[in-house]
Amino acid sequence: MKTDDATLLEAATRGDTETVRAALAAGAHPEARDAHRRTPLLLAALHDHVRTAEALVAAGADPNAQDDRSDSPWLVTGVTGSVAMMRALLPAGPDLKVTNRFGGISLIPASERGHVDYVRAVLRETDIDVDHVNRLGWTALLEAVILGDGGRAHQEIVELLITAGATPGLPDGDGVTPLEHAERRGFTRIAGLLRAVR
Secondary structure, X not given: OOOHHHHXXXXXXXXXXXXXXXHHHOOOOOOOXXXXXXXXXXXXXXXXXXXXXXXXXXXXXXXXXXXOOOOOXXXXXXXXXXHHHHHHHHHHOOOOOOOOOOOOOOXXXXXXXXXXXXXXXXXXXXXXXXXXXXXXXXXXXXXXXXOOOOOHHHHHHHHXXXXXXXXOOOOOOOOOOHHHHHHHHOOHHHHHHHHOOO
């Protein structure tokens, strides 16, 4: 027979909000962990089950609880780019400084992956550190240039980051600036944006 915690974890993974509520009412712990130390809220966030996440947040689930890969519900929103999930977690008071296994905050993977709507929303609706540097020595701006494809999404992200106050000349660990990376990669439009704010 399944424990209430196991039922809760499975229901959160499926996005079965009613079963999540029933399991919580039956005594399941909102901070139950699976074999990889993922909580129900992290599982809901990974699968973008927004209503389920809202129910868990209402039950006091922690948006900062990290698993064995250092992922948390909040950090995962930057990977998935889900603005709806980001907003579902904001009432829980996520710690914007919690870092992933690369030492990055949610803004960095979002910028790398081209999640324009997420970058716009997180910059507008939180006071996230636009110049946070991860363990690779990269900011969100650097990741958008180095790991992006130079296309429209990454161009827009670079513009959003600059408008939000990102330091355009902040170099990577080797002393190479975003502009130099953009020029090396032939990203003419991005290089132009960066030159305009030097």
